[in-house]
Every structure is written in structure tokens, then in C-alpha cells.
Amino acid sequence: MSSILERAAVAVGELLVGDGPAVVIGGRVSLRSGAVEALREPAALVEPASAADLPAIAELADAVVVGASWTRDIPLVRAAAGLGLPVVVERRPSASVEEWAGLADYCAAEGDGRVLLCEGGARPDLGLLRAARAVSGRPVLVDVSRDIGLSAAAVAAGADGLVVDAPGAAWHVAEEAVTVVGALLRQETPATLPECRQAIDRVDAALATLLERRAALAGVVQRIKPVGGFAGRDPARERALVARMAVRAPSLGEARLGAIMNAVIEAGLDLSEERGVRGS
Numbered sequence: 166m167s168s169i170l171e172r173a174a175v176a177v178g179e180l181l182v183g184d185g186p187a188v189v190i191g192g193r194v195s196l197r198s199g200a201v202e203a204l205r206e207p208a209a210l211v212e213p214a215s216a217a218d219l220p221a222i223a224e225l226a227d228a229v230v231v232g233a234s235w236t237r238d239i240p241l242v243r244a245a246a247g248l249g250l251p252v253v254v255e256r257r258p259s260a261s262v263e264e265w266a267g268l269a270d271y272c273a274a275e276g277d278g279r280v281l282l283c284e285g286g287a288r289p290d291l292g293l294l295r296a297a298r299a300v301s302g303r304p305v306l307v308d309v310s311r312d313i314g315l316s317a318a319a320v321a322a323g324a325d326g327l328v329v330d331a332p333g334a335a336w337h338v339a340e341e342a343v344t345v346v347g348a349l350l351r352q353e354t355p356a357t358l359p360e361c362r363q364a365i366d367r368v369d370a371a372l373a374t375l376l377e378r379r380a381a382l383a384g385v386v387q388r389i390k391p392v393g394g395f396a397g398r399d400p401a402r403e404r405a406l407v408a409r410m411a412v413r414a415p416s417l418g419e420a421r422l423g424a425i426m427n428a429v430i431e432a433g434l435d436l437s438e439e440r441g442v443r444g445s
């Protein structure tokens with residue numbers, strides 16, 4: 166992890182964004198959509214409709230949003246940035262990475278330096294994330310509220326955090342993406358015992374997902390083969406798959422992987438025999 170990234174990590178509420186695992190930030194409230202949505206309770210990210218909203222936002226929000234639709238309202242941008250909260254700078258549609266990062270720098274200078282970028286809208290441009298991170302040195306979020314199906318792609322594209330509307334099914338999808346895709350693709354260097362254990366928990370979540378999928382595939386094979394189950398074990402095939410895995414896991418090596426995969430294969434065969442017996 167680069168030192169730039171470590172410097173740029175920003176705390177949003179209890180979440181540290183930009184350094185370590187990707188996170189899910191729940192709740193972006195816009196006070197622009199009418200009085201009904203007035204801010205009465207603590208919320209994660211809040212977009213003001215006008216400067217009059219800023220005192221309530223300072224009291225109740227974890228971060229203030231400079232919304233994509235008004236990034237050119239410089240007096241309001243300036244007032245929001247000076248609020249004393251982390252500032253989430255959304256990209257105006259069609260703004261370049263340089264313009265976006267430039268506005269983030271402006272907000273950092275007007276405030277206390279705690280600034281994140283956020284890509285969103287109906288069709289977030291995930292191709293901009295890496296450049297935005299590199300150019301700005303700041304954490305980059307993706308608001309997936311309007312298309313939660315982009316969560317996994319956003320984490321794979323380098324998002325430090327996903328913004329979702331509210332708790333519920335969408336939140337679960339986003340949590341799965343930061344956990345499973347994060348375990349596979351996100352570079353992390355945990356240093357403390359809790360951080361290491363949380364990183365291991367994410368890897369275990371990814372392993373469990375893959376083991377479940379593997380067991381299902383191995384079960385199909387048992388039904389296709391002339392002789393399935395333990396009776397149809399194929400040691401040559403098992404040795405070959407362990408050898409291929411050892412290329413990807415050279416530290417573990419064939420002997421240790423062989424023991425692991427023997428347990429995995431036997432669990433799969435056991436499951437498929439049990440299912441065969443029950444006829445399910």
C-alpha cells in the first residue's frame with residue numbers, strides 16, 4: 166500500500182475509508198428532494214439544499230456531500246467544505262478526473278483536508294476510479310444505490326467504499342462484494358491482531374463461497390460419471406488438480422495442499438452420497 170494512500174485515509178463515522186478493506190457506507194440523504202426528507206436523525210452522508218442546512222448537517226451527519234448537480238456553486242461548496250466534517254465530492258457528469266480531483270483539492274484547502282471522491286449517478290463510470298485515486302491520492306467511493314448490481318465490479322475496479330441507500334437487501338449485496346471480491350482482489354497490509362483476523366474472516370468468507378460452489382459441481386460430476394461417490398474416486402485426477410493448485414499456492418506446496426484437498430474432496434463426496442441416499 167502506498168504512503169499516499171495511508172495519508173489519505175479518511176474516517177467517516179466509525180469507518181476508516183481508503184486504508185485497509187473496502188467498506189460499505191449506509192445512507193446518503195439529499196436535502197434537495199424536498200422538506201419531507203428533512204434531517205432529523207443521524208445519517209452517514211448528507212447533501213445540503215442550501216447553506217441553511219449546514220448547521221444541522223454538522224450536528225447529525227458523518228460527512229457532508231458536495232453533490233454532482235451543484236459542484237459549480239462555489240459559495241455553497243466552500244461553506245460545506247468549511248463545516249468541519251469529512252467532505253464527499255461527487256463527480257459532476259462529464260467532469261474529467263482532473264476537474265474532479267481539483268475540486269477535491271479545493272475542498273481540502275477550504276476545510277481540514279478530510280476529503281473523499283464519489284462516483285455515482287445512473288451509470289457510474291468505474292473506469293475512472295483508478296485514475297481518480299492516483300491523481301488525487303484520496304479515497305474513492307462509488308454510490309451503487311441506483312444499480313446495486315455494480316457492487317462487485319466497483320470493488321474490483323478499486324473502490325475504497327460503496328455507498329448504499331439504506332439497510333436491507335441492497336446493503337447485503339454490497340457487504341458481500343466488499344467481503345468476497347475484496348478478499349480476492351484488494352491489496353491490504355493489516356498490522357494489528359484484530360485487523361489480521363478481520364482479513365482472515367474475509368478470506369474465509371470467500372473460501373466458503375467457493376467451497377459451496379465446488380461441492381455443487383462435484384455433486385453434478387457424481388451423477389454424470391458411470392460410477393459416482395467414493396466408489397468412483399479418481400486418484401490421478403485428484404493428484405493433477407493438486408499439482409495445478411500448487412502453482413498458484415507455492416508456499417503451501419503439493420504436500421500440504423494434497424491434505425487440504427483430500428478433506429475438501431471427501432466432504433464433497435460425502436455430501437453427494439448423502440443427497441443420493443435421500444434422493445434430493
Ligand SMILES: C=C(O[C@@H]1C=C(C(=O)O)C=C[C@H]1O)C(=O)O
Pocket residue numbers: 383386387390397398399400402403406429430433434
Ligand atoms: C468430481 C470427481 O469425482 C471425485 C471427486 C473429485 C473432486 O472433488 O475434485 C475428483 C476426483 C474424484 O475422486 C471427478 O471425477 O471429477
